[in-house]
Amino acid sequence: RWVISYNGELYNTDELAEDLRHQGFVARGSSDTEVLLEGIARWGIEKTLTRANGMFAFAAWDRSQRRLYLARDRLGIKPLYWAQAGGLFLFASDLGALSSHPSWRPTLNRDAIAAYLRFGYIPAPDTIWREAHKLRPGHFLVYGDGREPRSVPYWSLDEVQSAAQQERWRDPIAAVDALDELLRDAVGRQMVSDVPLGAFLSGGIDSSVVVALMQAQSARSVQTFSIGFNEQGYDEAQHAKAVARHLGTDHHELYIAPGHAVEVLPEVAGLYDEPFSDSSQIPTYLVSELARSRVTVALSGDGGDESFGGYGRYAVGQQLWSRVARVPGWLRGGLSSTxxxxxxxxxxxxxSLLPRSLRPAMLGMRVHRLARRIRSSTATEIYLSQLSQWHQPExxxxxxxxxPTIAADAALERRLPDMLDRMQYIDTLMYLPDDILTKVDRASMGVSLECRVPLLDHRVVEFAWRIPVAWRQRDGTGKWPLRQVLYRYxxxxxxxRPKMGFGVPIDHWLRSELKDWAWSLLSPGALERTGVIHAAPVIAAWNAHQSGEQDLHYRLWTILMLQDWLGRQSGYSA
Known part of the structure; x- marks a missing residue:
């Protein structure tokens, strides 16, 4: 009755198989695909999804009902796209795969491009094509019965947050003990592999927790991987090496020269099926390439910031709003306009007229950024401003x-009164799946490396929301519970130390190694040929960046990645 096309990994296959055996299931092999399909046949789609623990995207066809189901894991670790074209229903885990069908004649989604210029990625459910859609994380889609496709949530962050309010932890030590035990289990489950396995290690909190718990459960030294840059302020390799030495891992590192990064840039950009401008796509690809030279599966520390309140912008946003909110609205508007x-x-x-010792760097950019934030009428507007690359992308x-996206949803203020909750909510539903996990999936799959993310075991995410806000940010730092677990190892x-992030010195490279390549894509002639972006604001940003007066590399990189992507396309309607 059932046929399945499946991409991913289940981490509770044994438990599901045991439950099915009690109902008469006899396995023909040890595949999680067989267990998943049997679960669907016996329990139905929704119940199977709520019982599954893993990262996955699949299509299941019910031959008797002639109904198609698409499903994606709770946090969006694995991608899944669908479209309707020429009377056909198409789906793929790779947006580019749709172009292989002769009926595929897509239209450029200029509204999605505007959102991309704000965020650096295209938020779900939109894609770069008007005819194609991302299936949202935690949803399944039903198609058949002559009806339009409908998307149904089987896991909801709103429900998680609502339930967490009734089940808050009251004892911080007990919470840390429970988190330690839960993380051990999540990491242990994802270490099960019949091929060589290792981990990315930056030396930060999240990757160090994952590696520490791997090493604590391994009889041999875990293989760990990091990359570094010679440019000051971008190199975390030394911190990773110190953590690796303490834990006793088999550590491998690679220092990246600017020339090497420039060489791989076309290859990295080509991995993405739609415009994507998180410049850490470059180091993520390079560390994946390094890891793949020795292992087939790697564990990553992604997801800790969104669940445990770790991003520096969270504290900055709260401080900004606490100051702005003290100023009457009418006065804020006048100040901003002035x-x-x-x-x-x-x-x-x-x-420049001020004495050199008093001259602030990039004064104009700072004044205008402050003006935008001063005129914000809500804390959510403040955070949207923080997230924006271009502030008026239209x-x-x-x-x-x-x-519109949830990042600009005024109703969030009522549903989630605490600003930290709102920022984490927005990032978990948008930035995490559409930026972070997209980047990791494309980079790792591009070198045939399977990447697993134990901090995004849904049980860990649900646990994190039960932790009071005051504990997530404590003693002036984020991720307090996660830090307490790490300090045990x-x-x-x-x-x-201050969070560094997985950045690259794009600001410097755009004035040096990448300058000629960038101008070939950003010149008025190049922008006119692609016909999507008005040239004047881009040229103004380019000139300001080249002068050294402003650092506008984030804005320029969004246009560069868009232009590069457009240059690789054909057979579409503009």
Missing amino acids: MRLLDEPQWDRVG QLVIGGREA VPRSLVD
């Missing part, structure tokens, strides 16, 4: 109107 009477270059010229896209001195 500050924007001069454009950014004019403010820079004002700053003014750049020819014929584009930015699609690694000394504080090795991991307590």
Whole structure:
């Protein structure tokens, strides 16, 4: 009756198989695909999904009912796309695969491009094509019966958050003990592999927790991998090496010269089926390539920031809003308008009149950024401003109107009164699946490496929401519970430092090694040929960045990745 096409991994296959055996199931092999399909046949789609623990995307066809089901894991670790074209229903785990069908004649989604210019990625359910859609994480889609496709949630962060309010932890020590035990189980389950296995290690909190718990459960040294850059402020390799030495892992590192990063850039950009401008796509690809030279599966520390409140922008956003909210609205509007009477270059010229010792760097950009945030009427607007690369993307896209997202949803203020909860909620539903997990999946799959993310075991995410806000951010730092677990395995001195992120010195490279390549894509002629972006604001940003007066590499990188992507496309309607 049932046929399945499946991509992913279940981490509770044994438990599911045992439950099925009690109902007469006799396995023909040891595949999690067989167990998943048997679960669907006996329990139905929704019940099977709620019982499954893993990362997956699948299509299941019910031959007797002539009904198709698509499903994606709770957090969106694995991608899944669908489209309707020429009277056909198409689906794939790779958006580019749709182009192999002769009926595929897509239309460029300029509204999605506007959203991309704000966030650096295209938020679900939209894609770069009007005819194609992302299946949202934690959803399954039903198609058949002559009806339109309908998407149904089987796991909801709203429900998780609501339930967590009734089940808050009251004893911080007990919570840390329970988290330690849960993380051990999550990591242990994802270490099961019949091929060589290792882990990414940056030396930060999240990857160090994962590696520490791997090593605690392994009889041999875990293979760990990190990369470094010679540019000051971007190199975490030394911290990773110190953690690896303490834990006793078999550590491998690679230092990346600017020339090497430039060489792999076309290959990295080509991995993405739609525009994507998180520049850490480069180091993620390079560390995946390094890991693949020795292992087939790697564990990653992604997901800790979203669940445990670790991003630096969370504290910054809260501080900003606490100050802005003290100023009456009418006064905020007047101040903001006054500050924007001069454009950014004019403010820079004002700053240049000050003595060198008092001259602030990038004054114009700072003044205009502050002006935008001052005029925010809600904390959610403040956070949207923090997330934005281009703040008025509709003014750049020819014929584009930015699609609404939950990041601008005023109703969030009522549903989630605490600002930290709101920021984590937005990031878990948008930034995590559409940026972080997209980046990791494309980079790792591009070198045939399977990447697993134990901090996104849904039980860990649900546990994290039960932790009171005051504990997530404690003693001036985020991820307090996760840190307490890590301190049981690694000394504080090795991991307590400001969060660096997995960045690359794009700002410098755009003025040096990448300058000629970038201008070939950003020149007025290049922008006119692709016909999507108004040239004037891009050229202004380019000139300001090249002068050194402003660091606008984030904005420029979004346009560069869009232009590069457009240059690789054919057979579409603009």
